[in-house]
Amino acid sequence: MSALRTWIAEGTAQRWLTAAAVLVALGMIAGLVGVVLEVAGGFFWPHRLLQLQLADGSKVLGEVWDREADPQSPGMERIRIKVGNRDLLGADFRWVRESDARKREFPAGAWLVERREYGNFYGFPIRLELASATLAATDPLFGAALEREVGSAHESVRAERRLLRRVDRLHAPVAKLMMLQAAAQRRGEDTHVLDARLAKAQRTEDEATRPIMEQLAAVHERLGQGRLLMRTADGREKQIPLLAVVRAVPVNTLNAARKVGLYIGRWWEFLSGEPRESNTEGGIFPAIFGTALMVLLMTIAVVPLGVVTAVYLNEYAREGAFTGAVRLALANLAGVPSIVFGAFGLAFFVYTLGGGIDRLFFSDVLPTPTFGTGGIAWAALTLALLTLPVVVVATEEGLQAVPQAVRDGARALGATRWQTLRRVVLPYAAPGILTGAILAVARGAGEVAPLMLTGVVKLAPNLPFDSVPPFLHLERKFMHLGFQIYDVGFQSPNVEAAKPMVYATVLVLLVLVVLLNMTAIMLRNRLRRKLRGSAV
Amino acid sequence: MNAHAESLGVKGLVLGFGETEVLKGIDLSVASRGVTALIGPSGCGKSTLLRCFNRMNDHLTGFWHRGEISVTGRDVYDPTWSLEALRFQVGMVFQKPNPFPLSIKENVLFGPRLAGITDMATLDSTLSRSLQRANLWDETKDRLDASALAFSGGQQQRLCIARALASSPDILLLDEPASALDPIATAKLEETLAELSREIAVLLVTHNMQQAARVAQRTAFLYLGDLVEEGETTQLFSAPREKLTEEYVTGRFG
Numbered sequence: 001m002s003a004l005r006t007w008i009a010e011g012t013a014q015r016w017l018t019a020a021a022v023l024v025a026l027g028m029i030a031g032l033v034g035v036v037l038e039v040a041g042g043f044f045w046p047h048r049l050l051q052l053q054l055a056d057g058s059k060v061l062g063e064v065w066d067r068e069a070d071p072q073s074p075g076m077e078r079i080r081i082k083v084g085n086r087d088l089l090g091a092d093f094r095w096v097r098e099s100d101a102r103k104r105e106f107p108a109g110a111w112l113v114e115r116r117e118y119g120n121f122y123g124f125p126i127r128l129e130l131a132s133a134t135l136a137a138t139d140p141l142f143g144a145a146l147e148r149e150v151g152s153a154h155e156s157v158r159a160e161r162r163l164l165r166r167v168d169r170l171h172a173p174v175a176k177l178m179m180l181q182a183a184a185q186r187r188g189e190d191t192h193v194l195d196a197r198l199a200k201a202q203r204t205e206d207e208a209t210r211p212i213m214e215q216l217a218a219v220h221e222r223l224g225q226g227r228l229l230m231r232t233a234d235g236r237e238k239q240i241p242l243l244a245v246v247r248a249v250p251v252n253t254l255n256a257a258r259k260v261g262l263y264i265g266r267w268w269e270f271l272s273g274e275p276r277e278s279n280t281e282g283g284i285f286p287a288i289f290g291t292a293l294m295v296l297l298m299t300i301a302v303v304p305l306g307v308v309t310a311v312y313l314n315e316y317a318r319e320g321a322f323t324g325a326v327r328l329a330l331a332n333l334a335g336v337p338s339i340v341f342g343a344f345g346l347a348f349f350v351y352t353l354g355g356g357i358d359r360l361f362f363s364d365v366l367p368t369p370t371f372g373t374g375g376i377a378w379a380a381l382t383l384a385l386l387t388l389p390v391v392v393v394a395t396e397e398g399l400q401a402v403p404q405a406v407r408d409g410a411r412a413l414g415a416t417r418w419q420t421l422r423r424v425v426l427p428y429a430a431p432g433i434l435t436g437a438i439l440a441v442a443r444g445a446g447e448v449a450p451l452m453l454t455g456v457v458k459l460a461p462n463l464p465f466d467s468v469p470p471f472l473h474l475e476r477k478f479m480h481l482g483f484q485i486y487d488v489g490f491q492s493p494n495v496e497a498a499k500p501m502v503y504a505t506v507l508v509l510l511v512l513v514v515l516l517n518m519t520a521i522m523l524r525n526r527l528r529r530k531l532r533g534s535a536v
Numbered sequence: 537m538n539a540h541a542e543s544l545g546v547k548g549l550v551l552g553f554g555e556t557e558v559l560k561g562i563d564l565s566v567a568s569r570g571v572t573a574l575i576g577p578s579g580c581g582k583s584t585l586l587r588c589f590n591r592m593n594d595h596l597t598g599f600w601h602r603g604e605i606s607v608t609g610r611d612v613y614d615p616t617w618s619l620e621a622l623r624f625q626v627g628m629v630f631q632k633p634n635p636f637p638l639s640i641k642e643n644v645l646f647g648p649r650l651a652g653i654t655d656m657a658t659l660d661s662t663l664s665r666s667l668q669r670a671n672l673w674d675e676t677k678d679r680l681d682a683s684a685l686a687f688s689g690g691q692q693q694r695l696c697i698a699r700a701l702a703s704s705p706d707i708l709l710l711d712e713p714a715s716a717l718d719p720i721a722t723a724k725l726e727e728t729l730a731e732l733s734r735e736i737a738v739l740l741v742t743h744n745m746q747q748a749a750r751v752a753q754r755t756a757f758l759y760l761g762d763l764v765e766e767g768e769t770t771q772l773f774s775a776p777r778e779k780l781t782e783e784y785v786t787g788r789f790g
Contacts, residue, residue, distance in 0.1 A: 403634065405634040406634045408592065409630060410646070411595065412623060412630075413627075413646055413699065414620040414621070414623035414647060414651070415620075415650055423636070427636075427638070428636075530637075
């Protein structure tokens with residue numbers, strides 16, 4: 001008994017308990033990151049294609065996705081195979097009983113064709129059909145020719161997109177006039193001046209776009225000619241236009257270097273590409289961009305507001321009922337569910353503020369809203385409100401840490417209160433302010449619910465920042481990694497196939513938050529070093 | 537200015553915060569050259585008296601006073617004399633070194649920049665002269681853009697002196713400037729003060745009677761808000777007129 005008491009008195013028990021708590025916390029974090037890394041990291045690695053011959057004589061070709069105990073025959077397993085070929089089979093996945101499998105092999109001639117539509121195609125190539133020639137799959141030049149033709153198809157697609165963008169830009173004045181005309185008609189106003197302007201603008205547009213249209217026709221002629229003829233495992237033939245091919249690889253015969261190349265290529269496509277197939281395939285670049293830009297805008301909004309608030313509370317306001325009430329309100333604000341902020345953002349920023357801006361500056365296109373609908377600016381402001389308490393509290397702590405002696409020193413040199421604040425107190429408190437910004441970024445980057453009400457969409461055709469003046473389009477809706485995770489993971493028609501995409505998106509979001517944080521922390525440390533002085 | 541002219545003066549000064557009376561009627565005159573030490577036990581009001589001259593007490597809650605406080609013969613509460621202008625004239629150095637989170641150069645030039653001086657030549661000459669007068673030039677001339685916070689305590693305190701001197705004050709107030717310093721840094725600081733006192737008036741609050749004896753030409757002894765005795769330092773320490781002074785300087789209380 002007394003030994004136990006000594007053991008507790010010495011603090012050994014407490015030390016083990018605290019260490020255990022740290023271990024639990026670390027374990028949970030490591031578990032989360034580990035699962036995400038494993039699923040996301042493995043997803044882009046090329047998997048071999050397994051061909052099974054079943055008891056009924058049919059053949060199945062695909063990637064082994066999953067295996068579990070067969071509920072109908074104990075002791076045996078069943079395999080979930082990603083068979084792809086959604087356009088032929090209707091579903092991407094198929095369960096196969098292990099007991100049904102008669103023969104299993106990894107056929108050397110099996111190819112994986114990633115397509116822009118209908119997901120992956122697994123099968124065996126028969127021949128490549130080009131405008132000028134056909135090339136059988138048995139031809140030794142087949143692989144190289146296919147790669148070249150797919151590459152030139154990609155090039156044509158890019159050229160087409162470039163031309164279409166130019167057409168789009170030329171169309172912008174006409175689109176604007178058409179919107180004005182429609183709005184005026186709805187309001188029952190006389191439109192004949194607008195009609196005349198529109199007709200003129202259309203003539204100008206026609207003239208300007210004619211050469212582009214000719215180029216476009218030429219591109220179209222080049223496009224859509226090559227075709228890849230494939231055969232599925234069960235003998236059906238399928239013609240795939242090269243335009244629809246993202247990449248085609250003989251996945252069972254790849255050497256290690258090509259596997260690594262493919263892996264990196266797929267990651268790159270994921271990070272830099274546009275989404276396909278309602279976001280379950282392709283890339284997430286618009287979401288990465290939207291998240292980063294939104295967090296940046298939020299930081300720009302919240303840091304000055306929070307700092308000014310904290311300065312007033314700490315430097316100017318007399319301590320008392322008022323400051324107490326403000327601090328209490330801020331502390332409670334930090335505990336309000338984020339969806340409430342979303343509702344507030346929708347009601348105040350979007351409808352009231354945005355609606356007001358529309359009535360004042362964009363009344364000619366009403367009832368079509370410009371700012372009176374969700375947009376990246378409103379989302380950023382809503383999150384700024386959400387993260388305001390964090391910045392205020394951190395800044396106040398920073399201000400309180402400024403020694404009275406330093407303030408007195410500045411006053412004694414003849415500095416006014418404001419000069420003292422600006423030249424001495426704020427620089428001294430800068431690391432604290434940055435700590436607040438770091439916490440705000442971490443909180444803001446991971447928030448989804450308020451965004452769903454204030455401007456996030458599943459698919460935004462245009463980035464909120466581009467080469468069209470005024471470059472930064474604050475009224476545009478945007479894509480966001482957090483929303484993408486929710487949408488692809490839980491709202492998509494093909495959840496099983498998209499699952500690894502969800503993990504990969506989580507990984508990207510985690511990395512993005514870490515990067516944003518590290519930037520801010522590095523900035524703070526540099527400031528601290530400058531403040532404390534390096535030991536020379 | 538005449539070497540014997542009065543630089544700092546109080547007449548019938550009664551002062552306090554809220555209900556508490558800290559100084560109970562003080563008359564004191566400080567010459568415009570030389571070091572004057574204020575000694576006395578903790579809480580006797582010597583720091584409060586010191587802070588009267590640049591009106592630092594005004595920022596404390598409940599501060600009130602009666603009587604006259606003058607600097608170079610002028611009432612410090614003269615409405616035509618702004619607080620900032622007064623403080624350019626009366627420099628102050630605090631108990632703990634309080635360099636600003638700026639470079640050495642910007643610390644020293646803080647006052648001149650506040651005064652609106654932007655001419656680089658003037659600023660540069662002020663910088664070097666102030667650092668030289670504070671005996672800090674040799675240590676800092678190669679690293680003027682380094683952070684002041686990387687300095688040792690003694691260097692920081694002399695930097696604070698240089699900073700106060702950059703506004704070219706006629707008076708320097710020091711509130712126990714050596715209490716956070718080691719003996720070597722203290723000796724350097726005292727040397728600096730001795731040199732400065734040939735040009736300006738130095739009023740030094742100190743706990744340390746040896747320090748007062750070493751650097752001050754005149755010493756004033758305060759006790760519980762009263763000025764007990766003021767006179768030549770040697771006389772005050774060797775042949776005090778008051779019994780209280782004798783007991784204090786011989787270490788029987790305090």
